[in-house]
Amino acid sequence: MSKQTKPGTHADEVKKKAFKKLVSLGKNVYTQIEAENYPEFEMPLRSSSNIYYDQKMRQYTVGKRKVKRSASNVRHLKPFLQTLYVASFAARDLLEPGRTSTLRDLYYSSESALAKMFKNQSESDNVITDVEAVIGMAREDFNIFPDARSTIYGDLTVSFQDKKTKGKREINLTFNPDGQTIGPTLVKSDFVKTSADKVICIESGGMFQRLIEEDADEQFNAILVHLAGQAPRGTRRLIRRINAELKLPVYAFVDGDPWGVHIYNVIASGSAAAAHLIGLTTPDAIWMGLTASDITKYELPTDQFTKGDTVRTVQLLRDPRYQKPYLQEELKKFLKLKQKSEQQSLTSKSLTFVVDEYLPDKFKEIAKLKREGKI
Amino acid sequence: MSKQTKPGTHADEVKKKAFKKLVSLGKNVYTQIEAENYPEFEMPLRSSSNIYYDQKMRQYTVGKRKVKRSASNVRHLKPFLQTLYVASFAARDLLEPGRTSTLRDLYYSSESALAKMFKNQSESDNVITDVEAVIGMAREDFNIFPDARSTIYGDLTVSFQDKKTKGKREINLTFNPDGQTIGPTLVKSDFVKTSADKVICIESGGMFQRLIEEDADEQFNAILVHLAGQAPRGTRRLIRRINAELKLPVYAFVDGDPWGVHIYNVIASGSAAAAHLIGLTTPDAIWMGLTASDITKYELPTDQFTKGDTVRTVQLLRDPRYQKPYLQEELKKFLKLKQKSEQQSLTSKSLTFVVDEYLPDKFKEIAKLKREGKI
Numbered sequence: 001m002s003k004q005t006k007p008g009t010h011a012d013e014v015k016k017k018a019f020k021k022l023v024s025l026g027k028n029v030y031t032q033i034e035a036e037n038y039p040e041f042e043m044p045l046r047s048s049s050n051i052y053y054d055q056k057m058r059q060y061t062v063g064k065r066k067v068k069r070s071a072s073n074v075r076h077l078k079p080f081l082q083t084l085y086v087a088s089f090a091a092r093d094l095l096e097p098g099r100t101s102t103l104r105d106l107y108y109s110s111e112s113a114l115a116k117m118f119k120n121q122s123e124s125d126n127v128i129t130d131v132e133a134v135i136g137m138a139r140e141d142f143n144i145f146p147d148a149r150s151t152i153y154g155d156l157t158v159s160f161q162d163k164k165t166k167g168k169r170e171i172n173l174t175f176n177p178d179g180q181t182i183g184p185t186l187v188k189s190d191f192v193k194t195s196a197d198k199v200i201c202i203e204s205g206g207m208f209q210r211l212i213e214e215d216a217d218e219q220f221n222a223i224l225v226h227l228a229g230q231a232p233r234g235t236r237r238l239i240r241r242i243n244a245e246l247k248l249p250v251y252a253f254v255d256g257d258p259w260g261v262h263i264y265n266v267i268a269s270g271s272a273a274a275a276h277l278i279g280l281t282t283p284d285a286i287w288m289g290l291t292a293s294d295i296t297k298y299e300l301p302t303d304q305f306t307k308g309d310t311v312r313t314v315q316l317l318r319d320p321r322y323q324k325p326y327l328q329e330e331l332k333k334f335l336k337l338k339q340k341s342e343q344q345s346l347t348s349k350s351l352t353f354v355v356d357e358y359l360p361d362k363f364k365e366i367a368k369l370k371r372e373g374k375i
Numbered sequence: 376m377s378k379q380t381k382p383g384t385h386a387d388e389v390k391k392k393a394f395k396k397l398v399s400l401g402k403n404v405y406t407q408i409e410a411e412n413y414p415e416f417e418m419p420l421r422s423s424s425n426i427y428y429d430q431k432m433r434q435y436t437v438g439k440r441k442v443k444r445s446a447s448n449v450r451h452l453k454p455f456l457q458t459l460y461v462a463s464f465a466a467r468d469l470l471e472p473g474r475t476s477t478l479r480d481l482y483y484s485s486e487s488a489l490a491k492m493f494k495n496q497s498e499s500d501n502v503i504t505d506v507e508a509v510i511g512m513a514r515e516d517f518n519i520f521p522d523a524r525s526t527i528y529g530d531l532t533v534s535f536q537d538k539k540t541k542g543k544r545e546i547n548l549t550f551n552p553d554g555q556t557i558g559p560t561l562v563k564s565d566f567v568k569t570s571a572d573k574v575i576c577i578e579s580g581g582m583f584q585r586l587i588e589e590d591a592d593e594q595f596n597a598i599l600v601h602l603a604g605q606a607p608r609g610t611r612r613l614i615r616r617i618n619a620e621l622k623l624p625v626y627a628f629v630d631g632d633p634w635g636v637h638i639y640n641v642i643a644s645g646s647a648a649a650a651h652l653i654g655l656t657t658p659d660a661i662w663m664g665l666t667a668s669d670i671t672k673y674e675l676p677t678d679q680f681t682k683g684d685t686v687r688t689v690q691l692l693r694d695p696r697y698q699k700p701y702l703q704e705e706l707k708k709f710l711k712l713k714q715k716s717e718q719q720s721l722t723s724k725s726l727t728f729v730v731d732e733y734l735p736d737k738f739k740e741i742a743k744l745k746r747e748g749k750i
Contacts, residue, residue, distance in 0.1 A: 099588055099726055101585075101726065102580070102581035108676060108719055108722040109722050109723065109725075109726065111723035145584070151556055160552075163552045163590070171551065175546065176558075176561070177558070178556045178557070178560045179556050179558065180551060180555075181526055181556050183554065183584070184584070185551065185552045185553045186551070206476075209475060209520070212538075213474055301483060301486045342483075344479050344480055345486070347480045351468060351480070351484065
């Protein structure tokens with residue numbers, strides 16, 4: 001069941017679209033100046049009053065309220081200029097020559113400008129988010145990336161432009177048994193083919209290595225993704241693309257505590273901080289465990305819930321992203337149990353318990369929950 | 376100038392040696408019991424009174440004082456058993472079946488034992504270090520690894536056993552423009568060939584990506600290593616192996632502050648925590664910058680030294696690992712300047728300044744310092 005995606009380079013299309021939007025922002029400013037008006041532009045308001053959970057999109061999103069940045073308002077002048085600076089840097093210094101940059105690079109890049117453009121990096125980060133909101137595309141689309149720290153392993157062949165030969169290059173993601181870094185190249189690569197029929201996202205590096213070592217990719221026909229805690233946006237985008245383009249279901253295998261469940265839910269439903277963006281969420285992703293029921297069923301080693309764990313669990317119970325019956329049920333069980341377990345606690349049974357018993361059991365259980373309509 | 380290493384698999388040799396040492400530890404215990412003696416074993420004392428900087432080895436090392444663990448002493452009984460438990464787990468559950476594990480896995484693995492073997496992970500981590508000291512080999516040699524987070528990029532072809540085909544597989548480390556994860560496989564791989572004539576170790580992910588993007592590997596004939604802050608031990612071992620086996624000089628390109636210099640120095644001279652081990656240091660590694668002189672020469676954006684920065688710099692000045700003239704000189708300049716700069720601050724000149732001017736200048740300067748005997 002090898003799958004082929006349609007021709008056309010994902011990376012090229014994204015680049016063209018972002019470039020066009022950035023240039024159009026600049027052109028509008030020029031047009032307004034030529035018409036002897038104060039230039040202005042609009043973007044969605046990103047404050048919590050304008051962020052809501054969209055049941056149809058199944059993610060956090062921004063409402064209809066807009067903010068205007070106008071050169072006629074002296075209080076707007078600085079953010080107006082900062083936004084155009086970032087937009088121009090992204091179009092001219094990054095997208096056009098084909099360079100990428102980090103949030104930190106962008107901050108430093110402005111230090112050579114005549115006036116100091118940003119007070120500190122948190123100010124420049126915030127303006128980058130404004131540019132995202134103005135053009136409705138993520139910063140990765142205009143080549144601003146966080147540091148890579150997440151990895152992937154499994155039978156998926158991807159293709160991208162080779163740096164050295166400038167030709168197309170294909171790699172299969174089982175190439176290096178330590179996993180492949182999820183960096184800018186991989187996130188924007190084209191999917192060529194896969195024999196996998198699912199994606200398993202794994203919170204900890206130790207468990208990721210364990211699964212590679214036990215050939216879990218073959219046993220479960222799975223692509224394995226190491227999240228390294230809260231998944232970076234590039235990783236969430238790659239997971240979404242695999243789900244959308246290759247139609248593979250996505251499972252999140254995380255620590256058995258409210259923080260683990262939330263790592264799952266940011267993959268599924270997004271974060272408030274990225275509410276102004278689409279293309280990062282995988283609404284059909286399924287939380288696999290460790291569940292509270294797993295902890296008692298397998299008698300796993302546990303730690304006591306802290307006060308913070310309890311408060312967080314109560315918050316999640318009320319969160320619109322946590323309204324599926326099985327999530328509600330398990331969160332309540334956690335509150336009753338007042339115990340948590342890391343996913344690596346499965347090692348207490350044996351090094352191979354996770355592939356011999358835990359995962360096979362879970363896939364059966366999830367199939368049952370689906371039939372019962374609880375997932 | 377492609378280089379070939381001698382035949383024989385590095386990974387196999389290390390595995391055999393570690394396995395033999397672990398088994399011999401166990402055999403000695405049996406022999407003593409059969410002779411109706413209380414079993415005991417010895418290891419170097421690891422407290423600071425027995426750790427010194429060895430001028431000849433050019434690293435921290437342990438002195439001649441030993442500690443004995445004897446089953447005849449009731450206070451020794453628990454650590455005695457714990458050490459044998461870890462040694463047995465390493466030999467039988469890891470090396471023999473060819474599995475790897477993390478520090479955390481090892482801690483959990485003992486939870487199924489009849490009695491709870493370790494109070495917490497810091498206790499089991501400590502016993503793992505004891506086993507290192509007993510057999511004089513690093514935990515990576517008996518397949519206990521930390522999470523991978525460091526990456527490498529450059530023209531170096533390595534070979535390792537392919538998981539899927541069980542045959543030999545070669546990869547060139549320019550394969551993925553996002554860099555290759557430095558995990559267990561890569562650290563123990565065999566070096567097949569390289570056209571590089573140096574290694575540049577880079578502190579931040581942003582600068583690492585910048586250098587890949589600007590083809591610094593080709594321009595400077597270099598293998599690029601992303602340290603991700605303080606380099607993990609696997610990364611330090613890989614750097615040492617490239618230096619020792621391929622005879623490539625190693626440069627550390629880090630933030631311009633005492634913490635950056637120290638990242639360099641742990642690569643060069645090791646840490647007190649790993650004083651009982653050899654094979655992790657690269658004594659000839661050179662600190663490239665950012666130096667205090669770079670900060671003034673290039674008028675880089677800076678931050679004020681904090682009190683902690685000052686205290687740390689004064690400590691380093693007295694540290695036996697910091698006695699080279701150029702290190703002393705630059706540390707004193709930092710104290711006078713009371714300013715620090717991140718390596719990414721070079722971006723304030725332009726995105727390509729680092730490859731167009733900074734690195735070429737530095738290589739000339741280092742050559743000059745070497746001629747003057749300051750490095």
